[in-house]
Amino acid sequence: MQLDKIVNYHKALSDPTRLRILLLLSKGEEIHGQALAERLNLSQPTVTHHAAKLREAAMITERRDKNTVYFRLNPEFIRAGSEASLSFIFSKGTQELEEQSPENSLKESVLRNFFAKDGRLRQIPAQYKKKLIALQYMAEKLTPGTVYSEKEMNEFIKQYHDDYATIRREFIMHQFMYREHDKYELNPPEMWTRWENVK
Amino acid sequence: MQLDKIVNYHKALSDPTRLRILLLLSKGEEIHGQALAERLNLSQPTVTHHAAKLREAAMITERRDKNTVYFRLNPEFIRAGSEASLSFIFSKGTQELEEQSPENSLKESVLRNFFAKDGRLRQIPAQYKKKLIALQYMAEKLTPGTVYSEKEMNEFIKQYHDDYATIRREFIMHQFMYREHDKYELNPPEMWTRWENVK
DNA sequence: GATATAATTAGATACATATCTAAATATTAT
DNA sequence: ATAATATTTAGATATGTATCTAATTATATC
Numbered sequence A, B: 001m002q003l004d005k006i007v008n009y010h011k012a013l014s015d016p017t018r019l020r021i022l023l024l025l026s027k028g029e030e031i032h033g034q035a036l037a038e039r040l041n042l043s044q045p046t047v048t049h050h051a052a053k054l055r056e057a058a059m060i061t062e063r064r065d066k067n068t069v070y071f072r073l074n075p076e077f078i079r080a081g082s083e084a085s086l087s088f089i090f091s092k093g094t095q096e097l098e099e100q101s102p103e104n105s106l107k108e109s110v111l112r113n114f115f116a117k118d119g120r121l122r123q124i125p126a127q128y129k130k131k132l133i134a135l136q137y138m139a140e141k142l143t144p145g146t147v148y149s150e151k152e153m154n155e156f157i158k159q160y161h162d163d164y165a166t167i168r169r170e171f172i173m174h175q176f177m178y179r180e181h182d183k184y185e186l187n188p189p190e191m192w193t194r195w196e197n198v199k
Numbered sequence C: 001g002a003t004a005t006a007a008t009t010a011g012a013t014a015c016a017t018a019t020c021t022a023a024a025t026a027t028t029a030t
Numbered sequence D: 001a002t003a004a005t006a007t008t009t010a011g012a013t014a015t016g017t018a019t020c021t022a023a024t025t026a027t028a029t030c
Helices: A003-012 A016-025 A033-040 A044-056 A075-080 A084-090 A102-114 A128-139 A150-158 A164-173 B003-012 B016-025 B033-040 B044-056 B075-080 B084-090 B102-114 B128-139 B150-158 B164-173
Strands: A060-065 A068-073 A147-149 A177-180 A183-186 B060-065 B068-073 B147-149 B177-180 B183-186
Touching: A003 A044, A003 B003, A003 B016, A016 A033, A016 A044, A016 A060, A016 A068, A016 B003, A033 A044, A033 A068, A044 A060, A068 A075, A102 A128, A128 A164, A147 A150, A150 A164, A150 A183, A164 A177, B003 B044, B016 B033, B016 B044, B016 B060, B016 B068, B033 B044, B033 B068, B044 B060, B068 B075, B102 B128, B128 B164, B147 B150, B150 B164, B150 B183, B164 B177
Parallel strands: none
Antiparallel strands: A060 A068, A147 A183, A177 A183, B060 B068, B147 B183, B177 B183
């Protein structure tokens, strides 16, 4: 197994200084060692240290001209770089970095505001999108492949909210679950109505 | 800047134990804490430790049933997971893991066998694909945006091989460089003839 | 050859973290 | 209540690593 390769790849990207180096190089221009040290406010040996790690991970290439070593993003790395988390590196040009995706901040705020500390749902969100977030959160706590009786469903839901009838119906309506002869079963996530796609 | 978010994401994936956990969960089934500890040959507190990190990075979800906590891949993580390095997790089903991509092993072997320790090219590879690998390696050492005279090109190439005329011609022929009025300039990598696409 | 410049290596320090054992907590069963 | 089971927390240890200063190496210039 090549686990080590994957580990090293992510290790290379799990340091803020190295990400800042990639960010500086992402404009496409070369930068030499001392310039990097100045712009990062670090000593030259520290730059050498990080450059070695980035080179081992094949993320940059180096070119020597007289006494000076110039660094550049490895074209291979750019070509292969379809990683979501690295979009800021590969997006040449003018797009801005979003502070935080509005999607995730909405999800976090719903989970924070509609669920109490003990885990119970304070109230069923009225707004469609937020309701789906709450439903999905609860659906993820069910066991896939398990067939639930109506009574078991009610018990499960009651740990979150007393109005089990409404929530049970919502689970069916938005394809989180499938019902047949009063038996309930979780649908695969691909079938769920995704709040990310709403409105 | 949300550098920290990216750092934490990659930190979560830069540990072999955590990758093994994700691999075990990648079959889609739930696994509880003790079972994980046994299958990984680790103590239960160690599993708790890693589970916390994976949960913070939103890669797994947990569900409690009686005394037992069951872990599962977070459906969100699966949906977002288009990362090349994580394909082994998201490829449900039967595809095998390749030990190492034959592409990269070919590249490595060319660089190892055709270039001497001092960096010089022993001989120009006769096989088309291997020749492209060697040409690309040298092209990456040129400065993009710089206009080279023919004399400068010869000097540059001679540090690798004495037959600068042949290599200079190959650079043009395979679109690594562009020539006008005996001035040479590096093309953008998108234009290069890629050995990966050959044969 | 002597000097200057940039990079690297060596060695030290401080901080982070993966792992363990032992103790504490949470939940269920008797 | 008490006992049983699974997890979590606390604390200890060992390893890894980001950073620095000082010394060394590599290359070019005088």
